[in-house]
Amino acid sequence: MGTMELEHQTMETFLRWAADIGISDSIDSSRFRDSCLGHSLSVADFPLAGGRGLGAARELKKGELVLKVPRNALMTTESMVAKDQKLNDAVHLHGSLSSTQILSVCLLYEMSKGKKSFWYPYLVHLPRDYDLLATFGELEKQALQVEDAVWITEKATAKCQSEWKEAVTLMKELYLKPKFQSFQAWLWASATISSRTLHIPWDSAGCLCPVGDLFNYDAPGDDSNNSEGPESAVQTSSPQPISTTNECRNNEEAGLVVETQSERLTDGGFEEDANAYCLYARRNYQLGEQVLLCYGTYTNLELLEHYGFMLEENSNDRVFIPLETSLYSLASSWPKDSLYIHQDGKPSFALVSTLRLWLIPQSQRDKSVMRLVYAGSQISAKNEILVMKWMSEICGSVLRDLPTSVSEDTLLLHNIDKLQDPELPLEEKEKEAFGSEMRAFLDVNRLWDVIGFSGKDVEFSRRTNRMMIKWRLSVQWRLSYKRTLADCISYCNEKMNNLLSTQR
């Protein structure tokens, strides 16, 4: 049997198992069903928006219940230890580990049981690989270029490493096979938890929610006035039967869940009365459209860190630029994280306000000036011109200090796409023009001999494919960062020119 058929068949088994334990996409779950889906939702592939996901099986109205997952189906530390005395005893001896560490150990322990695990039909459908920042190697990390982003990546890996070390004793006590005790396995478990858990009130680590974790992400706020129509479809494509082709695997491989997500999760939650996790449609959906869940408000870097993907258009994205210390100290009314540039290039309200104040001589910072600043108004045309000029210059200098330009990154992305697509042979000319980064990637993966021959079946190793996906994400992220800075420069220059012309 091919992998696609196998995947299809095990998916059916999984959905039948889910129905048996009471998971349902219909209010009437009592009638006999051989799948937990089909009434409101169905599993489908959405190549442009998250890969495997859930599509509307009929027209759905905003606020409708679309999925109910009873408490006993949820995978939590509590439910896992309740089924296993040995696990229960061992876990209780390790109270100093965090609830997320405990959940990771329980997940690995459950995985090690194989078919004997109660959740086996669910576990076989978890992604094998993830693209969260913590899993980035040196090349992918350096490809982010921006210092802050590199630092966050290092921090994420280091955190994972130290949490793993702390948990090793418990894993040893459980006699986990070496494979499940390894750092690789730990990375997998933490990425699973980070990108797939939902909030529950009784455990801050959250729960793994079979079927409920198949919803892909939609940024909050993007659904306010677009309850219908194709623009609202957030790049949905018509559903296709799920398969395990490479691109589908790749798409489903990122992610992580943070504890705060749940507070903002408006489209579902655990309900005591129903003793189940209940998920609702956050807007109207047409038949076949992908039904999305809002995990929270994330910048693209945060999405990469916790979920392993980013959104080309993300109204919550924020670009931070290095600012002088004297500016930060002046900005006591505005927290540091409020001084940023929106993805479309507009500097944040707090950033503009702070700069207005910072660029006015101290002797002139009287009450009337302060009133204007706090009201968010321009102090004077002269000051406003200085603000715009300063912003434009700093963005320019950040851009100049980065190793590659917007156009170089655009070309690199294009070349990575060509490399990933065996249908698109690379011309000799293009190979000769490869930049140093592409060359380094090809060197590390020993690919010079295999690329670019049309007709030749190029099969990259799994390791190469994994690295390429993460590397592409890094390039995509830094390109978006640079575009925002470039847009900020245009925005500021235009403002400045308008001000100059009215002054004349």
Ligand SMILES: C[S@@+](CC[C@H](N)C(=O)[O-])C[C@H]1O[C@@H](n2cnc3c(N)ncnc32)[C@H](O)[C@@H]1O
């Ligand atoms: C809770 S799972 C959703 C189901 C997942 N696609 C699967 O096949 O198991 C979260 C993961 O799905 C992917 N994902 C969700 N929304 C996405 C989106 N809008 N764009 C790209 N990937 C997305 C990311 O890999 C994320 O970590």
